Structures are given as structure tokens and as C-alpha cells.
Amino acid sequence: xxxxxxxxxxxxxxxxxxxxxxxxxxxxxxxxxxxxxxxxxxxxxxxxxxxxxxxxxxxxxxxxxxxxxxxxxxxxxxxxxxxxxxxxxxxxxxxxxxxxxxxxxxxxxxxxxxxxxxxxxxxxxxxxxxxxxxxxxxxxxxxxxxxxxxxxxxxxxxxxxxxxxxxxxxxxxxxxxxxxxxxxxxxxxxxxxxxxxxxxxxxxxxxxxxxxxxxxxxxxxxxxxxxxxxxxxxxxxxxxxxxxxxxxxxxxxxxxxxxxxxxxxxxxxxxxxxxxxxxxxxxxxxxxxxxxxxxxxxxxxxxxxxxxxxxxxxxxxxxxxxxxxxxxxxxxxxxxxxxxxxxxxxxxxxxxxxxxxxxxxxxxxxxxxxxxxxxxxxxxxxxxxxxxxxxxxxxxxxxxxxxxxxxxxxxxxxxxxxxxxxxxxxxxxxxxxxxxxxxxxxxxxxxxxxxxxxxxxxxxxxxxxxxxxxxxxxxxxxxxxxxxxxxxxxxxxxxxxxxxxxxxxxxxxxxxxxxxxxxxxxxxxxxxxxxxxxxxxxxxxxxxxxxxxxxxxxxxxxxxxxxxxxxxxxxxxxxxxxxxxxxxxxxxxxxxxxxxxxxxxxxxxxxxxxxxxxxxxxxxxxxxxxxxxxxxxxxxxxxx
Numbered sequence: 021x022x023x024x025x026x027x028x029x030x031x032x033x034x035x036x037x038x039x040x041x042x043x044x045x046x047x048x049x050x051x052x053x054x055x056x057x058x059x060x061x062x063x064x065x066x067x068x069x070x071x072x073x074x075x076x077x078x079x080x081x082x083x084x085x086x087x088x089x090x091x092x093x094x095x096x097x098x099x100x101x102x103x104x105x106x107x108x109x110x111x112x113x114x115x116x117x118x119x120x121x122x123x124x125x126x127x128x129x130x131x132x133x134x135x136x137x138x139x140x141x142x143x144x145x146x147x148x149x150x151x152x153x154x155x156x157x158x159x160x161x162x163x164x165x166x167x168x169x170x171x172x173x174x175x176x177x178x179x180x181x182x183x184x185x186x187x188x189x190x191x192x193x194x195x196x197x198x199x200x201x202x203x204x205x206x207x208x209x210x211x212x213x214x215x216x217x218x219x220x221x222x223x224x225x226x227x228x229x230x231x232x233x234x235x236x237x238x239x240x241x242x243x244x245x246x247x248x249x250x251x252x253x254x255x256x257x258x259x260x261x262x263x264x265x266x267x268x269x270x271x272x273x274x275x276x277x278x279x280x281x282x283x284x285x286x287x288x289x290x291x292x293x294x295x296x297x298x299x300x301x302x303x304x305x306x307x308x309x310x311x312x313x314x315x316x317x318x319x320x321x322x323x324x325x326x327x328x329x330x331x332x333x334x335x336x337x338x339x340x341x342x343x344x345x346x347x348x349x350x351x352x353x354x355x356x357x358x359x360x361x362x363x364x365x366x367x368x369x370x371x372x373x374x375x376x377x378x379x380x381x382x383x384x385x386x387x388x389x390x391x392x393x394x395x396x397x398x399x400x401x402x403x404x405x406x407x408x409x410x411x412x413x414x415x416x417x418x419x420x421x422x423x424x425x426x427x428x429x430x431x432x433x434x435x436x437x438x439x440x441x442x443x444x445x446x447x448x449x450x451x452x453x454x455x456x457x458x459x460x461x462x463x464x465x466x467x468x469x470x471x472x473x474x475x476x477x478x479x480x481x482x483x484x485x486x487x488x489x490x491x492x493x494x495x496x497x498x499x500x501x502x503x504x505x506x507x508x509x510x511x512x513x514x515x516x517x518x519x520x521x522x523x524x525x526x527x528x529x530x531x532x533x534x535x536x537x538x539x540x541x542x543x544x545x546x547x548x549x550x551x552x553x554x555x556x557x558x559x560x561x562x563x564x565x566x567x568x569x570x571x572x573x574x575x576x577x578x579x580x581x582x583x584x585x586x587x588x589x590x591x592x593x594x595x596x597x598x599x600x601x602x603x604x605x606x607x608x609x610x611x612x613x614x615x616x617x618x619x620x621x622x623x624x625x626x627x628x629x630x631x632x633x634x635x636x637x638x639x640x641x642x643x644x645x646x647x648x649x650x651x652x653x654x655x656x657x658x659x660x
Contacts, residue, residue, distance in 0.1 A: 022296050022297060024296070024297060024298040025297055025298035025299070025305055026298065026305065026306050027305055027306045028184045028187075028188045028305060028306075030298075030305070031180065031181075031184050031305065032184075034175065034297075035175055035176075035181075038172050038175055038176050039176060042176060044103060045103055046081070046082075046083055046103075047081060047082045047083070047101070047102070047103075047124060048082070048083045048084075048085060048101070048102040048103070049069055049073075049082060049083070049084050049085065049099065049100075049101055049119075049124070050085045050086075050087050050099065050100040050101075050102070050164060050165075051065055051066045051069060051084070051085070051086050051087070051097065051098075051099055052086075052087055052088075052089060052090050052096060052097060052098040052099070052100075052164075053066070053086040053087055053088065053168075053251075054087075054088055054089025054090070054093070054096075054163075054247055054250060054251060055089070055243075055246065055247075055250065055282055056089065056093035056094075056096050057089070057090075057093070057096035057097045057098060058282070059096070060096040060097045060110075060112075061097065061112070061113060062086075062096065062097040064113055065097055065099075065111060065112070065113055065116060066084070066086050068113055068116040068117075069084050069116055069119075069120070070084055072116055072117055072120045073120065076120065076125070078124070078125070082124060085167050085173075086167055087163060087164050087165065087166060087167060087168075087251065088163035088164075088166060088168050088247065088248075088250050088251015088252055089163055089247040089250060089251050089405065090146075090163060090164050091151075091152075091157075091160060091163075091247070091404045091405035091406070091407075092109070092149075092151050092152070092402070092404045093403070093404045093405070094402070094403050094404060095109035095110055095135075095404075096109075096110070097110070097111045097112070098111070099111045099119065100146060100164060101119075101123060101124070104144075104145075105144075105145045105146055105147060106123065106129065106144055106145070107134070107135065107143075107144070107145065107146035107149065108130065108133035108134065109133060109134070109135055110133065111133060115130070115133060118130060119133075129144060135149045137150065138423070146164075150402070150420065150421065150423065151402045151404065151406075151421055151422075151423070154408075154416065154420040154421045155406060155407050155408055155421060156383075156391055156407060156408060156409050157391075157407045158371060158383075158390070158391050158407065159248070159255075159364060159367045159368060159371065159391060159393060159407060160244075160247070160248065160393055160405060160407045161407070162174075162177050162252055162255070163247070163248075163251035163252055165177055166251065166252055166254075168250060168251055168252065168253055168254075168286040168289075168290070169286065169289050169290075169293075171254060171290070171293040171294065171297060174252070174254040174255070178370075178374060179254050179255065179258065179370070180254070180258055180299055181370075181374055182258060182262065182369070182370035182371075182373035182374050183258050183261055183262055183299060183304075183305075183370070184305060185373055185374070186262050186265060186266075186373060187265065187304060187305055187307040187309060188305070188307065192222065192265060192266045192267070192268060193222075195262065195265065195266040195373075196215055196218045196219050196222065196266050196267075197215070198215075198372060198373065198377060199214055199215035199218060199266070199369065199372065200213065200215030200216065200219070201215075201377045201381075202215075202372045202377045202380045202381060202389060202390075203215075203381065203387070203389045204365060204368050204369065204372065204380075204389070204390065205365075205388060205389070205455060206361065206362055206365050207362045207363075207364035207365045207368075207392065207393075207465075207467065207468065208234055208245075208325070208361070208362025208363075208364070208365065208467050209325075209362075209440070209464070209465075209466055209467065209542065210455075210464065210465075210542075211388070211455035211465055214361060214365055214369075217349055217359055217360075217361070218263060218266050218267050218359055220347070220349040220350065220357075221267040221269075221349045221350075221357045221358065221359040222266065222267040222268055224349065224350045224351075224357035226356055226357050227268075228356045229267055229268050229269040229270075229356060229357045229358065229359070230269050230271055230272065230273065230352065230353045230354075230356055230357070230358040230359070231260060231263045231264045231267055231269045231271075231272045231273075231358070231359040231360075231361075232272065232273045232274075232275055232330070232331070232334070232353070232358060232359065232360045232361070233256055233259075233260050233272070233273070233274050233275065233361060233362075233363055233366055234275055234325065234327075234330060234360055234361065234362050234363065235249050235274065235275060235276040235277065235280065235283060235363050236275055236276070236277045236318050236324050236325040236330060237277065237280075237325070237363075237467055238277065238320075238321075238322040238325055238438075238493075239437075239438025239439065239440075239466065239467055239469040240438065240439070240469065240471075240486075240489060241395055241397040241398070241438075241469045241470075241471050242395045242438060242467050242468060242469035243395050243405070244363075244364060244393040244394070244395055244405060244467065244468050245362065245363035245364060245467065246280050246283050247405055248363050248364060248367055248393075249274075249276065249280065249283035249286065249287055249363055250280075250282045250283045250286050251286075252367070253283075253286050253287045253289075253290035254290050254293075254294065255366075255367045255370060256274075256287075256363055256366050256367055257274075257287075257290055257291065257294055257299075257300070257313065258299075258369075258370045259361075259365075259366030259367055259368070259369040259370055260272045260274070260313065260361075260366055261299065261300065261304075261311050261313075262369050262370070262373070263359055263361060263366065263369070264311045265309055265311070267357075267359050269311070269359070270309075270310045270311055270312065271311070271312050271313075271314070272311065272312070272313045272314070273313070273314050273315075273316050273334055273353075274287055274291075274313060274314070274315045274316070275316050275318055275324075275330055275333070275334065276315060276316070276317055276318065277317075277318040277320060277324075278317050278318055278319055278320045279320055284315060284317060287315055288315055291313050291315070294313075300312060300313060316333070316334050318330075318333060318339070319333065319339065321333075321339045321493070321495070322439075322489075322490075322493035322543070323339055323340070323341065323493055323494065323495045323541070323543050324339035326341045326541045326542055326543060327341075327348045327352070327360045328341045328342045328344060328348055328352070328541070329341040329495065329541065330360065331348055331352045331353045331358055331360070334353055335353060335354060338495070339495065340495045340497045341495070341497065341540050341541035341543075342540075343540060348360060362467065364392075364393055364468075368380075368390055383409050383410070384409055384410030384411055385410050385411040385452060385454045387454070387455065387456055388410040388411070388453075388454045388455045388456070389410060390409075390410060391407050391408060391409050391410065392407070392408065392410060392453060392465065392468060393405060393406065393407045393468055394406045394407075394408070394417065394436075394468045394469070394470040395468060395469055395470060396417060396418075396421065396422050396470050396472070397469075397470070397471055397472070398434075398435075398470075398471040398472040398473060399425055399426060399429070399472050399473055399474035399476075399477070400418060400422035400423065400424070400425060400426070400472040401422060401423035401424055401425070401426050402421065402422045402423040403422070406421050406422075406470075408421070408453065410452075410453055410454055411452045411453060411454065412452065412453050413449065413450050413451060413452055413453070414434055414444065414448065414449050414450070414451055414453070415449040415450050417453075417470070418431065418434065418449070418472055422472065425472070425474050426474075429474040429475050429476065430474060430475040431446055431449065431472070431473075431474060432445070432446065432473045432474055432475050432477050432479075433445050433446070433473045433477070433479065433557070433558075434470060434471065434472050434473065435469075435470075435471040435473065435482065435550065436458060436463050436464070436465070436466065436469065436470050436471075437458070437463055437464040437465055437466025437467070437468075437469065437549075438466045438467060438469045439486045439489055439490050439493075439543075439546075439547065439550065440464060440466050440542065440543075440546035440547070440549060441458075441463045441464050441465075441466045441469070441546075441549055441550070442461065442462040442463035442464070442549040442550060442552070442553030443463070443473075443479060443482060443550055443553045443554050443557065443558075444458075444461055444463055444553070444557075445557040445558070447557075448461055453465075461553070462549060462552060462553040462556060463549065463553060464546070464549070475573070476573050476574065476575070477573055477575070478516075478561065478571055478572070478573035478574075478575035478576055479554040479557075479558040479561050479573075480512065480515055480516055480554065480558075480561055480562055480565055480571075480576070481516060481571075481573075481575045481576055482550065482554060483512050483550050483551045483554050484509065484512045484513055484516055486547075486550040486551075487505060487508055487509040487512060487547070487550070487551065488509055490505050490543065490547045491505045491506050491509050493543065494543060494544070495543075497540060498538070498539055498540040498541075498544065499538075500534060500535050500537075500538035500539045500540075500544055501535065501539040501540065501541075501543060501544030501547065504531060504534060504535040504538075504539070504544070504547075505535060505544065505547050507531060508528065508531050508532065508535065508547075508548065508551065511524055511527055511528055511531070512528070512551065515562065515565045515566060516565065516571070516576040516578065516579070517576070517578045517579075518565070518569040518576075518578050518579045520565060520566045521566065522566055522567070524566065525555065525559075525562060525566070528551060528555065529552070529555070531548075532548030532551060532552055533548075535547055535548055536548055561573075565579065568640070569640070570640040571640075574638035577621040579640065580621060580638050580639065580640065581614075581616055581619070581621070581638070581639050581640070582614050582619060582621065582623070582625055582626055582636055582637075582638060582639075583614060583636070583637055583638075583639050584604075584611070584612050584613060584614055584625075584635050584636055584637075585635050585636075585637055586611050588633055588634060588635040589606075589611045589612055589633070589635040590609075590633055590635070591606060591607070591608055591609040591610045591611060591612065592630065592633070593606065593607070593608055593612070594628050594629065594630065595612060595624075595625035595628055595629055595636060596612055598624050598625070598628045599624060599625055600620075600622065600624065601618055601619070601620050601622075602618065603615045603618035603619040603620070604625060612635075614636075626638065
């Protein structure tokens with residue numbers, strides 16, 4: 021039976037008890053239980069480890085733990101073994117018995133499960149793998165040490181010490197001043213200073229106030245907030261409780277999108293644990309401060325990430341924004357002053373309280389302090405969650421951490437900030453990660469999505485993709501956003517179909533300006549960013565589509581055709597067998613031909629053609645005849 025903590029002394033005694041029972045030299049197996057690894061079967065792998073340990077009767081010597089996401093998701097299931105910090109990647113059920121037998125019992129490594137670097141060398145320790153080595157995981161790093169359903173794990177790594185300090189030593193004003201002095205800027209979008217937001221809410225003229233953590237992360241390719249809520253929910257709860265104390269709120273909300281069931285489950289569990297131990301409820305730790313948290317599950321609308329739309333959803337209304345003549349910090353939920361912070365923003369707060377303002381300000385650039393978590397995805401060798409100090413360059417992230425572009429292809433651009441961000445070209449690879457620097461080149465930090473694109477990416481098509489996403493996600497409340505994005509999409513779509521006109525560039529720029537200036541909320545106001553940055557930095561691609569009716573990257577179907585080069589075709593029949601519509605003619609050892617009138621331009625022939633032949637190529641639709649190019653296919657022997 022857990023005794024509820026009633027004072028700071030009770031907390032320090034509990035922490036001492038927890039630490040006394042933990043032996044850092046004891047063998048510990050940590051199985052990643054994040055969503056990515058769960059998809060690879062980590063739950064079953066965990067159970068197999070439990071069974072194997074029990075059968076060998078080594079439970080006293082070996083501790084088994086399920087943790088949150090480690091970040092290197094493409095290599096799941098990830099298994100860590102301490103104290104040696106052995107990191108096994110891509111672990112499957114068949115590997116469990118061998119890991120216990122060879123590594124746990126006989127202390128031998130299993131080389132095939134270790135990371136292999138670009139030189140073919142095996143790396144044993146997780147911290148020495150390039151993906152991790154070049155990061156500074158201050159916020160995200162505790163995920164690997166914590167069972168998200170064990171509050172004692174969080175306390176053992178310093179959890180809730182910041183809350184105890186705030187409630188016992190600091191006034192609400194002192195707390196706000198610390199956050200202001202540290203210059204913690206919002207990690208969910210525009211980088212607004214969190215301390216100013218807290219101060220505005222506290223000074224608003226109403227006794228009832230609310231504080232909210234925003235986990236409605238909806239950007240394509242982004243999952244930073246989800247992984248924090250899944251893997252270390254107590255760190256966000258602690259930040260939320262501290263914000264409640266600072267602004268004078270007794271109730272908080274955790275807004276979690278519907279598509280994040282594990283984040284919801286673990287957060288609800290963490291709330292129950294926090295209530296049981298006395299970190300939530302009435303008279304927390306004898307301080308006289310009452311605070312309660314409610315989890316609200318979002319309905320999956322991207323626009324609900326906007327503050328007023330999110331608060332409308334909490335009220336049970338449709339998630340639609342309102343004009344902010346009065347900010348939500350003054351009039352939010354039920355008309356009461358309401359503070360809203362992103363998940364990552366609140367996770368930074370306990371770190372600042374525990375380690376101090378000077379420590380935090382020593383990390384980052386002049387106006388952007390601390391670290392930032394990005395989801396590094398797209399055309400890059402190492403994908404996953406990346407946490408780096410502000411000021412780190414894009415090149416360092418893509419090449420040192422990401423391992424560069426696959427297959428030796430050339431870097432083309434990186435899209436940062438989700439649909440609200442812009443496409444940053446190669447010329448800015450050495451630009452530092454910084455809220456203000458991103459704004460200068462037409463992009464924004466956003467929540468931290470980072471999509472890397474190589475030479476085979478069509479930037480016009482990228483614009484179309486994001487406009488299509490935003491067109492569907494617009495709530496429809498204001499005409500500039502509802503109709504403007506739709507019309508902008510139609511113009512871009514026309515260009516990708518080879519039906520564009522030179523005047524379309526000017527039309528796009530004028531439409532974009534109207535949408536930016538007249539839209540009700542940030543969804544519409546930033547919707548044109550991907551389009552405008554691609555026109556600015558990749559205008560030649562737009563001109564190729566408009567003038568030459570050609571897609572240089574070979575992506576836009578209406579502007580390309582697939583052609584088999586007779587001098588390279590070996591008659592292997594691989595393309596013929598895999599074509600879903602029978603648009604390829606040929607036979608074994610004879611040259612094959614693409615029948616243009618039947619081809620749907622799916623690209624399977626191009627993808628399946630063996631790399632050693634490279635017989636299938638992509639040409640402009642205007643450069644070849646729409647019929648079979650080689651009527652002598654059956655009489656000409658392949659390779660001759």
C-alpha cells in the first residue's frame with residue numbers, strides 16, 4: 021500500500037528508499053515499448069524475455085523493463101542491456117533465447133544484432149552509434165531508463181524534484197520569472213516565449229484559470245510529442261502542474277489526439293499514479309495547492325492544434341478557431357484565462373527548475389535556448405527522433421546523425437515545420453537550427469517535422485501534397501482558407517498535369533498573399549509557405565513544368581513516360597512479370613518494350629529493373645511516341 025506524500029520530507033525519504041534498492045551494476049534488460057517497436061512485436065518479445073528469465077531462474081540477478089521510444093525507430097525492436105549499454109537492433113522473437121543464453125549468461129556479444137557503421141565496423145554501445153553520438157538528448161533521453169507505468173522510475177532519475185522545489189521554495193511569480201529568464205520558447209509552432217504566456221494568464225482578471233498541454237500533433241511525419249507522452253508522461257505532468265501553480269490554475273487538461281491510443285493510456289495511468297502518491301489532488305505535498313488533470317481525446321482534426329480551436333473542442337464544440345481579438349491566455353476555455361503549452365515545452369520546465377537558468381541558457385543560440393526534438397524522415401539513411409542543441413546546422417543533422425542520403429544521391433531540400441513550414445534548399449545546409457533563422461528563409465520551426473528530399477523529389481509535387489493535406493484539414497470557417505487553399509491546389513495540380521500557363525506563377529503568388537493576410541488562424545496564414553519557398557528556390561522546376569511540359573524529377577505522371585533502353589535490356593522478364601496492367605511486351609532473352617497506350621505510369625518497372633542493368637528510364641512524355649517504340653521486339657535478341 022502506497023502512503024500518500026504529505027510534505028517535501030516525505031518525498032525525499034521516498035526517493036532515498038527507491039535509490040537504496042537500485043543497484044546500478046545489476047544486469048538490466050530494457051525492451052523498447054514505443055509505438056514503432058510495438059509494430060515490430062516488442063510486446064511479445066518482452067513476454068518471451070520474461071519467460072526465458074524465469075525458466076533459467078535468474079530473476080534475482082536480472083531486471084526486465086519495458087521503456088518508451090528510443091528514437092531509432094527504423095531499427096526496432098531495440099533492446100538495451102545495462103550496465104554494459106549493449107544495444108541490439110532489429111531484435112525478433114527468435115533472438116530472445118540466444119540473447120539470454122549468450123549475452124546475459126555467457127557475456128558474449130551477438131554481432132548480427134549490433135549496429136554496423138559505414139566502414140563495416142560493429143558498434144556495441146548505444147551512445148557510440150552515430151545516430152545517438154551526435155545528439156544531446158536532454159528532454160528525450162530519459163525515455164530509455166523509464167517504464168512509463170512506473171512512477172518510481174521517474175522519481176529515480178530526478179522526477180518531481182522540480183515540483184517539490186517550486187511548491188516549497190518558490191512563489192508563483194518566482195516560478196514565472198525563472199521560465200522567462202531561461203527564455204523557454206514554445207516548441208509547438210511559432211516559438212512564443214512560454215514565460216510571457218504564463219504571466220499574461222496569471223495577470224488576467226479572473227479567479228478561475230486553466231492550463232493545457234497540447235498533444236494534438238498532426239503534422240505529416242511528426243511524432244515527437246507522441247513519443248514523449250508515451251514514454252515519459254510524468255515529465256509532462258510535472259511541467260503541467262508547475263504551470264498550474266505559476267498561473268493560479270487548479271485544473272489542467274491533457275489534450276491528446278484520437279490517433280494516439282498508447283499516449284492516452286500511459287498518460288491516464290500516470291495521472292492515477294501521481295494522484296496515489298500525492299503529486300496531484302488537494303493540498304499537494306502539504307503546500308495548500310490543489311490541482312487536477314483531465315485527459316481530453318481530440319477528434320483527429322489538424323486544425324485543433326490551434327489554441328482557440330483546441331479549447332473549443334475541450335468545451336465539446338467543433339474544433340474551429342475564433343478571431344483572437346482577445347487571446348486565449350485572457351479568454352479561453354469557458355471564457356476563462358487559459359494557458360496552452362506544447363508537450364515538449366512543458367517537458368523542458370522541470371529541467372530548468374532543477375538545473376538552473378544559467379545551465380539552460382548556456383545551450384543554444386542568442387534567442388533560441390535549449391534543445392529541439394525533430395522527427396528526421398524522408399530520403400535519409402537514419403530516420404527517427406533527433407534531439408540537438410539549438411544552433412546545430414541542418415548539415416550536421418542530415419549527415420552526421422542521419423547518415424546522409426541513401427544510394428549516394430544528392431541532397432535537394434529539407435522541409436521543416438510540417439504544412440506550415442517551408443522547403444529549405446541545399447544552399448542553406450549550414451544554417452543553424454534557430455526560430456528566427458528559419459523565419460528568414462520563409463520556413464518555421466513548427467513542431468519539429470524534418471523531411472529530407474533527394475534529387476528525385478519534384479518540388480512542385482511537394483507543394484501539391486501539402487496543399488492537398490491542408491485543403492482537407494481546413495475547418496471551413498473562413499473563406500480565404502476554405503476556398504483559397506482549394507483554388508491554390510487546383511492551380512498547382514494543373515501545372516503537374518502539364519496544363520499550366522506562365523501566368524500561373526503570378527496567380528499563385530497573389531492567391532498566397534490573400535490567404536496569408538485574410539485567413540482566420542495559422543493554418544491558413546502559413547498554408548502557402550511550402551508553395552512560396554519552392555517557387556523562390558526551385559523556380560526552374562516550375563518553368564520546366566510550364567514551358568517544357570516536363571517533370572525533371574520524373575514524378576508527375578502526366579509529364580513522363582517509362583521507356584526500356586534496347587542496348588541495356590537483358591530480357592530478364594522481371595519488369596514484364598511485375599507490370600500490373602500488362603503494358604510490357606517481350607520474352608525471355610529478348611528486348612522488352614513498354615506499350616505507352618496501356619502504361620499507367622505506376623513506376624513498378626522502373627523500381628524492379630535490376631540496378632546492374634538500369635534498362636528502364638524515365639523520359640518526358642513529349643519526347644517519345646505514344647505507341648510501342650520497338651516493333652521488332654520479338655526478333656531482336658537481348659544484349660546484342
